[in-house]
Amino acid sequence: MGKRKTTSTNFQNLKNLVDFCGMIYAIDILGGRWKLVILYKLERRTLRFGELKELIPDVSDRMLTLHLQELEKNGLVIRTAYAEVPPRVEYTLSESARMLIPVWQQLENWGLKHRTIMDKDFHRTWENDQTD
Numbered sequence: 001m002g003k004r005k006t007t008s009t010n011f012q013n014l015k016n017l018v019d020f021c022g023m024i025y026a027i028d029i030l031g032g033r034w035k036l037v038i039l040y041k042l043e044r045r046t047l048r049f050g051e052l053k054e055l056i057p058d059v060s061d062r063m064l065t066l067h068l069q070e071l072e073k074n075g076l077v078i079r080t081a082y083a084e085v086p087p088r089v090e091y092t093l094s095e096s097a098r099m100l101i102p103v104w105q106q107l108e109n110w111g112l113k114h115r116t117i118m119d120k121d122f123h124r125t126w127e128n129d130q131t132d
Helices: 009-020 022-030 035-041 049-055 061-073 101-131
Strands: 077-082 088-093
Touching: 009 022, 022 035, 035 049, 035 061, 035 101, 049 061, 049 088, 061 077
Parallel strands: none
Antiparallel strands: 077 088
16 A cells, blocks of 8 residues: 555546546545455454454454544544553444445445356356366
């Protein structure tokens, strides 16, 4: 999650696309391997960092931290820190993120159906390759 130089062509192209199209803006905010997974896990309840880590075991601590920071910065996750010893920090979805729930549910349904289609095509192709 490095910062882009504001003078780079990459930065200018992204800025132009984000300004031009709401979908690109959304994808830019939600892009990243773990962001939608994090939001999905927070759908049902407030979670602490360790709980998220248990629910998403393949994510590194660093990536989980970076994605949570970005999601908070973009107004999708609310981080609440409690002045306790040991410190307790909880993460919950913002109202803006809650509006995305039907979107990721549709993406999940589409993904399951599409994977089934692709698996059938793969097996059909594989079987044809075996008979050739």
